[in-house]
Amino acid sequence: MQHKVSKNTELELQQLLRTQPKQGFDRVFETYWQRLFSYAYQIYAEERICEDIIQEVFVSLWEKLEYTSIINLEGYLFRAVKYKVFNHLRDLKFTQEHQEVLEQIAMPARAEANLDYDDFETLVHREIDKLPPKCKTVFMLSRFEEVSNAEIAQRLNISIRTVEKHISDALKHLKTNLPVQELSLIVTLMFQ
Structure with a gap:
């Protein structure tokens, strides 16, 4: 039971x-x-x-x-x-x-309870859309399409370190621009 x-x-x-x-x-x-x-x-x-x-x-x-x-x-x-x-x-x-x-x-x-994911996802996507184009592309590939950093680097002809930097910048942007109460939800979404 x-x-x-x-x-x-x-x-x-x-x-x-x-x-x-x-x-x-x-x-x-x-x-x-x-x-x-x-x-x-x-x-x-x-x-x-x-x-x-x-x-x-x-x-x-x-x-x-x-x-x-x-x-x-x-x-x-x-x-x-x-x-x-x-x-x-x-x-x-x-x-x-x-x-x-x-x-x-x-x-x-x-x-x-207390998890309004539709609103949350809309808010997250709105903030992701504010990222610079290359940063947004890297972040979307990494977190939403689950592409490895090495594969992203190869696809976009950039270094793995640059991929990591774009992901880090995107997460910092989200952390800075989303309400504090949404941060645990960011982790849930971003690190799947």
């Missing part, structure tokens, strides 16, 4: 992630793995794929622990799973109809 994580428990997990990352990560994994798997499986009933997706989400979380703070951990994890499943379905070249069905799938109520 799935049960919701209380707000106090989530705050304790976030504190543990900051103070004792290994123990905190283990607790987050134990607390959320089954719920995330069930959620992914409701969307895409392929056990192996869902397990892989959940594993990728947790690996991504672990890699981000040292340089990010996630305000709504449950929301972050469920949104990350939904995006990973969506990307998997997109990669399978599902039709627009299938993608529309996926977009209609509701997230657990608490995970969706």
